[in-house]
Amino acid sequence: MAEPLIDRWIRRQRWMDGFAETIQKVIGWIYGVLGAPGRLLEDLMHGTKVLGHPLHPAITDIPMGAWAVAVVADYAAHFTNRLPTEAGDVALAVALATALLAVLTGYTDFRHTFAHERRVALTHGLIMSAAVTLGVVSMALRWWSGSAIHPLAVGLSTAGLGLLIVGGYFGGHLVFGLGSAVNRNAFAEGSDDFVAVGVASDFAEGTLTRVVAAGMPVLVVRKEGELHAIGAVCSHAGGPLDEGTLNRGVVTCPWHGSRFCITNGKVKHGPATFRQLVFVVREINGNVAVKPEVPLH
Numbered sequence: 096m097a098e099p100l101i102d103r104w105i106r107r108q109r110w111m112d113g114f115a116e117t118i119q120k121v122i123g124w125i126y127g128v129l130g131a132p133g134r135l136l137e138d139l140m141h142g143t144k145v146l147g148h149p150l151h152p153a154i155t156d157i158p159m160g161a162w163a164v165a166v167v168a169d170y171a172a173h174f175t176n177r178l179p180t181e182a183g184d185v186a187l188a189v190a191l192a193t194a195l196l197a198v199l200t201g202y203t204d205f206r207h208t209f210a211h212e213r214r215v216a217l218t219h220g221l222i223m224s225a226a227v228t229l230g231v232v233s234m235a236l237r238w239w240s241g242s243a244i245h246p247l248a249v250g251l252s253t254a255g256l257g258l259l260i261v262g263g264y265f266g267g268h269l270v271f272g273l274g275s276a277v278n279r280n281a282f283a284e285g286s287d288d289f290v291a292v293g294v295a296s297d298f299a300e301g302t303l304t305r306v307v308a309a310g311m312p313v314l315v316v317r318k319e320g321e322l323h324a325i326g327a328v329c330s331h332a333g334g335p336l337d338e339g340t341l342n343r344g345v346v347t348c349p350w351h352g353s354r355f356c357i358t359n360g361k362v363k364h365g366p367a368t369f370r371q372l373v374f375v376v377r378e379i380n381g382n383v384a385v386k387p388e389v390p391l392h
Contacts, residue, residue, distance in 0.1 A: 101268060102211065111214045115205075118217070122206045134364065140203035143365035149276050150368075151200040155266070158197055159259055161190035162230070166256050169249040180245060184237050187252055191234060194227050204276060207332070207351045207366045215269045222262035229255035278369040279333045280326050283391055285311035289377055289384040298322060298383065303346065305337035308385050313374055315385070316357045318344055324385050325360045326372035329353055336371075 098106075105111075126133040135144065142150030165186035172178040201220055208216045229251045236248035269275045286309035298304050298317045305327050306313050312327035314336050325346075327336050334350030341347075345363050347354045353367035360371035374385040 099272070101265075102215075102272075105214045105218060106211055108214060111217050115208075115213050115217045118202070119206045119213075122202055126203075137203060138365045140200045141365035142200075142368045143362050146368070147362075147370075148368055149204070151197065151204050152270070152276075154193060154197045154200055155263070158190040158194035159263065161186050161193065162252070162256050162259060165190055166249075166253050169252065173246070173249070183249070183252075184234075187230060187234055187237070191227065191230050194223075194230065198224065198227060204366065208275065209332075212269065212273050212275050215265060215273060216275065219262055219265035219269055222258055222265060226255040226258035226262060229258065276331075276368075278330050279328050280330050280369070280372050283311055283326070283372060285309040285387070285391060287387055287390050289375075289386045291382060291384045293383050295378060295381045295383060301341060303337045303339065303341055305335070306385075308374070311372075311387075313385055314346065314357070315376070315383070316341065316346070318357065322376040322378055322383065323357045324374035324376050325355060325357055326374075329355075329367060330362075330369040330371055331365075331367035 126137045129136065138144040140150060142148050142153070146153070165183045168178055168186055169180070169183035172180045172183060198220075201223065205213070205216045205220055233248040233251040233255065236244050236251070270277065290308040292306040292308050292313065292315065297306075298315050300317045300320070302317070304315045306315055312335075313324050314327040315322060315324045317323075325336075328334075329336055329348040329350065331348065331353050332350055334348040334353075336346050336348055336355070339347045339349045341357070344357050345354050346357055348367070351366050353365060354363040355361065355367070355371045356363060360373040362368065362370055373388040375388050377384045377386075
């Protein structure tokens with residue numbers, strides 16, 4: 096099956112890689128230089144903290160809707176005189192205020208993209224950034240210029256809305272076409288009953304051990320003599336948690352640094368926003384079996 100045209104075109108844009116890497120390094124440096132507050136801010140921008148769900152897609156509908164209202168109000172004011180020109184100004188101001196948060200959350204998520212996914216994400220981000228720039232210029236013209244220049248401001252905001260729609264297409268392709276930011280454990284298949292995965296001697300204290308239970312990769316860890324188990328595939332991008340590191344009951348993914356508690360699967364640090372699958376562990380007469388804590392479907 097031939098690759099979609101959009102992917103074939105973006106895959107040829109090799110210049111994007113160096114540019115994208117530079118942007119990612121700058122974003123990482125900004126969060127890093129802030130220290131502990133930077134880590135908290137990054138978790139908030141991902142949606143790891145408070146929301147427990149990717150924040151960026153939850154934000155983007157607000158500026159898109161407000162921007163559309165602004166353009167409609169602008170044309171209604173111009174052609175019908177039933178609305179004051181200030182109506183479009185206010186709606187655009189709301190759109191830009193929320194668009195700023197959308198941009199910040201989007202570039203925060205972009206930091207942890209890779210290869211072709213990163214190129215599509217960069218395309219999405221650059222188009223959206225251009226749209227916001229047009230909106231800012233339009234807003235400035237509305238505030239600091241007379242009515243004679245208002246049609247130009249409306250034209251810029253209209254062009255910005257067009258870019259938002261195009262950029263939204265790329266964002267949708269990034270998620271629905273490439274699976275970026277989709278919970279990697281959402282489609283887990285396996286048994287809801289206990290499945291034997293080994294014997295007690297297979298699981299040494301403090302060791303990350305990967306087993307397979309009816310087709311599901313499971314990470315088993317013995318902590319203070321008791322066995323705990325969570326999904327072995329990182330919910331963020333599918334990284335192998337068994338190849339990560341363990342510190343005080345928290346496993347760190349080797350790919351992007353997401354951290355999960357081995358006892359309850361909760362996310363301790365992003366970019367992951369979805370918790371890991373948790374398994375009940377049964378250890379009887381030296382035999383170890385696991386089953387999902389909650390039904391898979």
